[in-house]
Amino acid sequence: MAVQITAQEAVKKIVAKSAVMIGGFLGAGVPLVMLDEIAKSGIKELTVISIGAGYRGGGVDIGKLVLNKQIIKYITAHVGTDPNLIKQIVGGEVEMELSPMGTFVERIRAGGAGLGAVVTPVGMGTEVEEMAEKIIVDGKPYLLFKPIRAAVAVIKAHRGDLLGNLQYQGMSNTSPIMATAADIVIAEVDEIVAVGEISPENVGTPGIFVDYLVQGHTYQKRKAIYEELWIATNKL
Amino acid sequence: MSRNYIAKRIAKEFRDGMYVNLGIGIPTESANYIPEGTHVYLQTENGGLMFGPKPKRGESDPDLANAGAEPITMLPGGSVFDVATSFAMIRGGHIDMTVVGALEVDESGSVASWKIPGKLLTGMGGAMDLLYGCKRVVVAMTHTDKYGNSKIKKKCSLPLTAAAVVDLIITDKAVFSIGTGGLYLEELAPGVTSSEVVQLTEGTITNISDWA
Numbered sequence: 001m002a003v004q005i006t007a008q009e010a011v012k013k014i015v016a017k018s019a020v021m022i023g024g025f026l027g028a029g030v031p032l033v034m035l036d037e038i039a040k041s042g043i044k045e046l047t048v049i050s051i052g053a054g055y056r057g058g059g060v061d062i063g064k065l066v067l068n069k070q071i072i073k074y075i076t077a078h079v080g081t082d083p084n085l086i087k088q089i090v091g092g093e094v095e096m097e098l099s100p101m102g103t104f105v106e107r108i109r110a111g112g113a114g115l116g117a118v119v120t121p122v123g124m125g126t127e128v129e130e131m132a133e134k135i136i137v138d139g140k141p142y143l144l145f146k147p148i149r150a151a152v153a154v155i156k157a158h159r160g161d162l163l164g165n166l167q168y169q170g171m172s173n174t175s176p177i178m179a180t181a182a183d184i185v186i187a188e189v190d191e192i193v194a195v196g197e198i199s200p201e202n203v204g205t206p207g208i209f210v211d212y213l214v215q216g217h218t219y220q221k222r223k224a225i226y227e228e229l230w231i232a233t234n235k236l
Numbered sequence: 237m238s239r240n241y242i243a244k245r246i247a248k249e250f251r252d253g254m255y256v257n258l259g260i261g262i263p264t265e266s267a268n269y270i271p272e273g274t275h276v277y278l279q280t281e282n283g284g285l286m287f288g289p290k291p292k293r294g295e296s297d298p299d300l301a302n303a304g305a306e307p308i309t310m311l312p313g314g315s316v317f318d319v320a321t322s323f324a325m326i327r328g329g330h331i332d333m334t335v336v337g338a339l340e341v342d343e344s345g346s347v348a349s350w351k352i353p354g355k356l357l358t359g360m361g362g363a364m365d366l367l368y369g370c371k372r373v374v375v376a377m378t379h380t381d382k383y384g385n386s387k388i389k390k391k392c393s394l395p396l397t398a399a400a401v402v403d404l405i406i407t408d409k410a411v412f413s414i415g416t417g418g419l420y421l422e423e424l425a426p427g428v429t430s431s432e433v434v435q436l437t438e439g440t441i442t443n444i445s446d447w448a
Contacts, residue, residue: 025283109320
């Protein structure tokens, strides 16, 4: 079951000093309206859990929270796209917790699926060994990482219904995984549709995982926003 | 100039039917030189298989992007999926080849590409998973850094991305394979001599006597 609320109402679900997961991938597939609203709210001391930083160059999407200095910890695999965030990490204003990208995703999956840990060979023989506990399974060494969960996940999908069912379009990125791993899940969608309009096989995230639906930009508006961004940054 | 040479040389490694993940930069450019009649299925770690070229202006889709968040198209038969599925492909050994850039590679096939202490602190992204899980690992890079120092080391001095994983090194000067005995010179770039390569390479070239 999901309740439709405005972005202004949704942002009140996020409290200062708590952990927030943000869906998407380096600025693509991110919940743009909710991120603007979080930036406007000025909520402080957030721990952001995101696969990477925001769109290259910074100042866009998650980069707005960085400019506002709303983040004290960043749990991620890569921050190379946002020079402002790197500056805050180097300056000690933001603490960074890194894992290899595949491990990062599995830690969230474990957090949502009730598992106790992620056990992976990736990172053996590198500095990553210092970030985890080493264990031996069938004679082979692995690294054991703890699961990741958040108080709130803010994710992005194409369509949603009031049972909370979500349909993705194109790349769903990290959103389907994050949908399982937070106490409160807010889904920003292009369109809110009647129950039954999304056929069962097109449900990417079953409604059981979703608490709130927020009307985001329409698909056409997002298309215009990304075209402009890509042209301005010489990618299109 | 050397950039183009490296990209074209990478393309000779493509085999029909291969699933390939290409790193940002020169490796991605090699897709422009895939030989005619060879079908390569390109994978991107943010969740796409069989993606195609950049769209035209006005035809981009905000939900189709590569791992650098740049617009892409999908080819007929392509598929999209979440990042957990994507890394199951990568870490699970389903990708035939990855081509990546590097700061350093050494004789034992170890790669350093993600961190320069005190300087480059961006995080490893998906590089560690790719180097661990892909069946064939090709490193493509310039032979020397901007100061003229060899990027092919006896032992990497920078923090590793993965230990003992490289199969092939392609530079603007030469191509090396990595075997049990270390570094094997396979090929010289046009106009480059073997003695020049020895001079520019810190690592020991095991089969150099064959090139005398």
